Amino acid sequence: MATNPQAIQLSIGPTGVATVTLDRPGVHNAFDDHLIAELTHKLRDVDHNPAVRAVVLAAQGKSFSAGADLNWMKRVARYSEADNIRDAVALASLMRTLDAMAKPTIARVQGAAFGGGVGLVACCDIAVASTAATFSLSEVRLGLIPAVISPYVIRAIGSRNARRYFLTGERFDAGEALRIGLVHSAVEDGELDRAVERILDELLKGGPKAITAAKNLIAHIAHRPMDQLLAEETAARIAQIRVSPEGQEGIAAFLDKRPAGWIKAKD
Secondary structure, three states: OOOOOOOEEEEEOOOOEEEEEEOOHHHOOOEOHHHHHHHHHHHHHHHOOOOOOEEEEEEOOOOOEOOEOHHHHHHHHOOOHHHHHHHHHHHHHHHHHHHOOOOOEEEEEOOOEEOHHHHHHHHOOEEEEEOOOEEEOOHHHHOOOOOOOHHHHHHHHHHHHHHHHHHHOOEEEHHHHHHHOOOOEEEOHHHHHHHHHHHHHHHOOOOHHHHHHHHHHHHHHOOOOOOHHHHHHHHHHHHHHHOOHHHHHHHHHHHHOOOOOOOOOOO
16 A cells, blocks of 8 residues: 655754754645644654754745645535544644744744645744745635634734734735734745854753743733732743752852853854
8 A cells, every 4th residue: 555755854953953954846735634733743852852852843945835736625515514624623732832942943934935834834932934934824815814823823823914814815025924923034045044054052051941941931921910829920931940950950050150060162
């Protein structure tokens, strides 16, 4: 029986950076059920790998991801509502897995990111795009809506910008993606890898457990009112991490004017 070729490639470098690469360039890294399942599995694996310090989500070919695969869409169109729910839940699980990863994540966007591709970008902690990249939330042009990715995209670009781009389905460039908050920086194509490396260098200076705790802090603190309960919770969080082994090492390294134990010397 024929087997599906791998849709995702994974490599882990000596500094603990895992690069998870969409590898369906012939169809512009479009989503189908196979890619969704494989990417979800790979992300869970690297998140539970203690050797991994950071994750880069990248893609082969001209496009980051063109959204839904046409053949997959043809199959989905014949599904019952119950089958469609199961299919959509799998995509929702992928987005939630990426969004909730304990390790810091960077989206490396070299080309077109449409539909679910925009969702992947919005789910990453940090996004760097080539100035050649283009973006679109074009679901309404197919009579659909960007439902599964909407919590992450709206969080990134805000409801005002979502009102425009969810409703028009128009394409926008990397400069506009930067302006509305979908990406953190837009650089010339030849500078993309160096820009990602610069961010990785900064991430690897932080304590691994502290970075995870910082991500958790953001998730739990954002949009909550400032009251006594929140003040006490934040005080408890910093107290706990100060007395942790990593916190103690970080403070000691700072006072001793030496690199912390988690910083690996470059060759």
